[in-house]
Amino acid sequence: MSVLIDGLQYANWSEGIFRQMRAGGVDAVHVTIAYHETFRETVLNIERWNRWFEAHPDLIFQGRTGADVTLAHETGRTAIFFGSQNPSCIEDDIGLVEVLHTLGLRFMQLSYNNQSLLASGCYEDDDTGLTRMGRAVVAEMNRVGLVVDMSHSGERSTREAIDQSTRPIAITHANPASWHPALRNKSDDLLRALGEGGGMLGLSAYPHHLLSGSACTLQSWCDMAARAVDLVGPEGVGIGTDLCQDQPDSIVDWMRTGRWTKTVDYGEGSAEAPGFPPMPDWFHDNRDLAGIRGGLLAAGLDRATVDGVMGGNWHAFFNRSFGAQSASPGMQSRAAE
Secondary structure, three states: OOOOEEEEEOOOOOHHHHHHHHHOOOOEEEEEEEOOOOHHHHHHHHHHHHHHHHHOOOOEEEOOOOHHHHHHHHHOOEEEEEEEOOHHHHOOOOHHHHHHHHOOEEEEEOOOOOOOOOOOEOOOOOOOOOOHHHHHHHHHHHHHOOEEEOOOEOHHHHHHHHHHOOOOOEEOOOOEOOOOOOOOOEOHHHHHHHHHOOOEEEEOOOHHHOOOHHHOOHHHHHHHHHHHHHHHOOOOEEEOOOEOOOOOHHHHHHHHHOOOOOOOOOOOOOOOOOOOOOOOOOOOOHHHHHHHHHHHHHOOOOHHHHHHHHHHHHHHHHHHHOOOOOOOHHHHHHHOO
């Protein structure tokens, strides 16, 4: 079974987008349900998703395990997996890790660009690594089956998460910095460490993460993907497009600024181009996702590796990652370090 999975999207969700997912044959999508939201605000977002699941059961349903990807593929629907791009949803309460996992959260970033209670973001001048709470939360995430996501975290924090976690972590939407040196992209050494730890890299199609930005060609991106496979390993690379389809520019303001500053933060943009950048011409919506396959083959990847990048690797990672961890004495002692 060859599945098609996108490891990260944050669209302005609608029936039209859900139908595009089906037109594109997309079996599963990891969707962002929180950036800077508190726990209660995150629950309200889950309620909104529940209404969509209720209204469109023929198109989408909530995914909780890797088996739901198989179910989606067999029933012609798309499984939706929840994730948060910031730990603000757990506030300062480690007990909310398990509560949110019970509600369906399957990925959580330890920081979003800035320093959090758990780790440093990639925009901080001084990356001090995981905090005391960060180490405790990683252990709790490992226990319940909530994936540690380090997409917006700094280099040291990401490396410490790889080392600290007893389960493989994910970088759901980023690219090699050796291809394009954006602050959000990751060094070759870090990506090698990610692969050695059994982790997953979702390759981003967001223009600020691309060589030549919105003008990046599909072949350039696929050549980069082949390089990522060399760095992480053929079983550790997938797609995480970071698609923000139909979102107004006010949303990118929220993503960058949240509630932490009174001034404008342009993030990866600028005063001259403050909004969402245009997507590259080869990827506008979910109907375009399957078209990446031809570029990956042209980049020299064999069919089995391409099947993995297009979704098989994420599917295997979901199967390994979303269930509770059976603790052993060795795991317990490592988590307590």
